Structure formats: structure tokens, C-alpha cells
Amino acid sequence: MRLTVLGSAGTYPVRGRPASGYLIEHEGTRVWCDAGPGTMTELPVAVSDIDAVFVSHRHPDHCLDVIIASHVLAYGPSPRFGVPLYGPASALEAIVEFVDGGRIDEVFQLNPLDESDRVTIGSLTLSVAVADHSVDTLASRWETEHRSLCYSGDTGPEGDWMRLAKDVDLFLCEASYQGEPGIHEYPHHLTASEAGAIARSAGAKKLMLTHIPPHLDPARSVTEAEKTFDRPVSLAVPGVSTTL
Ligand SMILES: [Zn+2]
Structure with a gap:
């Protein structure tokens, strides 16, 4: 399995650093996982x-480029229709409603996911769990026969979504905050130290931090996560691929 970071900026993109988006590949299967602004062109x-698109939730920094992709698929030089689009029902509805016409409902085949769903996409298996966020959000686990990846999406520390990270080869986890847990007004994100603690209790083999806002120093996030996680910690850097 190979993970390519398309963008990793938390909450909003900046030049050279798109918002959240990843390409997950295995044996010819390609899934675009989250489609934040700037990720499509990466x-x-x-x-x-x-082969398929997955959006974790309807916040614009995670799904806006699905709308742009619908134009490429419908009106570009290689039109394609019926591309499977997975995500929470509310996210898929919001995307279609925003376009309000065009050919988005032909371009994408909508596949709303529920908590217990486990679906096969080519050579990848996708499982989801409800994350701790302010809108319907799904954490995801991606598996091949021998490898596994968990992507937290946007989430706080509550709930049992972290079961998806059990013994994973790579835990791609949001770290929107720095400093002590509990001091932030909006509780539906994680600090870097919380990301590390969750990775440790889940038995993840490696942790990759993402969704760090552009105004924070990511090196500090790594240092904080290393204090609570005793295995390798890295940063999600756009353009960089990791083979699991
Ligand atoms: Zn969000």
C-alpha cells in the first residue's frame, strides 16, 4: 500500500500547502481520500x-475539490461517469446541493457510509467509525492483505473511533493543536500529544501527524507527540509518498 500526501494544512490551505487530501494506492487501485482545496491539482x-473518492466530512477544507473534480470528469478531455464517491450521507448531500445541477450526480455514484459499513474498493478494504467532530465525520481504516492504514479525519478524543487504529502499520492522525489538552475552546480536534497517546494505546507502529494549521510550527507538534508515543513520528508533507 502506498500513501501520497497531496495536502496537509489544517483548516485552510496556503501557497504550496493544500488542505487535507491523500492518495491511497495498492495493486492498481487508487483512492483519493479527502479532497481539500488544492489537492486535485497535486x-x-x-x-x-x-477509482474512487472518499470524503471524511463536509467541512470545506476536506471536500471542496470534489466539486472541481466533477467539472474535470464531466467536461474535461477524458469524461468519466459513475465514479464511486464515499462518505457520510450529509457530506455527499452537501456537495450535490452546492453544485445544484450540472452533471455531478452522473459523474459520481453516491455511496453514503454508516458506522458499521465495510466496503471493498478494488484491492483495498475500507472500514469506518464515527469520529468526534462537530458535523458527521468518519474516521477510516484502509487494509490490504498484509498492511493497514488508519486516517483519523477531523476528530476530538471522545468516542471509540480509535479502534480503527489498532495495530496499524501507519496512523495518519490529525494534530490541530499544540500544548495541553483541554485548553482549546473547540473540543473536536486533537493536540499532538493526544494524537501520540491514542497511537500508543492503539498499538500503531508509526504515527504521521497531519492537519496542522499553517500558523503553527510543525516541529513542535512532532516533539509533543514524541513525548506520548514511543515509536516513529513523522509529518504529512505534500508530495511525499510512503510505502507501508
Ligand atoms: Zn472539520
Whole structure:
């Protein structure tokens, strides 16, 4: 399995650093996982060569480029229709409603996911769990026969979504905050130290921090996560691929 970071900026993109988005590949299957602004043009393959799209939730920094991709798929040089789009029902509805016409409902085949769903996408298996966020949000676990990846999406520390990170080869976890847990007004995100603690209790083999806002120093986030997680900690850097 290979993970390519397309963008990792938390909450909003900045030049050279798109918002959240990843390409997950295995044996010819390609899934675009979260489609934050700026990630579509960072895809190393044509949009029409993507097998499926997954959006964790409806916040714009995670799904806006799905709307742009619908134009490429419908009106670009290689039109393609019926591309599976997975995510919480409310996210899929919001995307379709925003476009309000066009060919988005032809371009994408909508596949709303529920808590207990486990679906096969080519050579990948996807499981989801409800995350601790202010809108319907799904954490996800991606598996092949021998490898596993968990992506937290946006989440706070509550709930049992972290079961998806059990013994994973790589835990791609949001770290929107720094400093002590509990001091932030909006509780539905994690500090870097919370990300590390969750990775440790889940038995993750490696932790990759993402969704760090552009105004924070990411090196500090790594240092804080290393205090609570005793295995390798890295940063999600746009353009960098990791083979699991
Ligand atoms: Zn969010």
C-alpha cells in the first residue's frame, strides 16, 4: 500500500500547502481520500484515473475539490461517469446541493457510509467509525492483505473511533493543536500529544501527524507527540509518498 500526501494544512490551505487530501494506492487501485482545496491539482495521476473518492466530512477544507473534480470528469478531455464517491450521507448531500445541477450526480455514484459499513474498493478494504467532530465525520481504516492504514479525519478524543487504529502499520492522525489538552475552546480536534497517546494505546507502529494549521510550527507538534508515543513520528508533507 502506498500513501501520497497531496495536502496537509489544517483548516485552510496556503501557497504550496493544500488542505487535507491523500492518495491511497495498492495493486492498481487508487483512492483519493479527502479532497481539500488544492489537492486535485497535486494528484500524480489524471482525475479520470481515480477509482474512487472518499470524503471524511463536509467541512470545506476536506471536500471542496470534489466539486472541481466533477467539472474535470464531466467536461474535461477524458469524461468519466459513475465514479464511486464515499462518505457520510450529509457530506455527499452537501456537495450535490452546492453544485445544484450540472452533471455531478452522473459523474459520481453516491455511496453514503454508516458506522458499521465495510466496503471493498478494488484491492483495498475500507472500514469506518464515527469520529468526534462537530458535523458527521468518519474516521477510516484502509487494509490490504498484509498492511493497514488508519486516517483519523477531523476528530476530538471522545468516542471509540480509535479502534480503527489498532495495530496499524501507519496512523495518519490529525494534530490541530499544540500544548495541553483541554485548553482549546473547540473540543473536536486533537493536540499532538493526544494524537501520540491514542497511537500508543492503539498499538500503531508509526504515527504521521497531519492537519496542522499553517500558523503553527510543525516541529513542535512532532516533539509533543514524541513525548506520548514511543515509536516513529513523522509529518504529512505534500508530495511525499510512503510505502507501508
Ligand atoms: Zn472539520
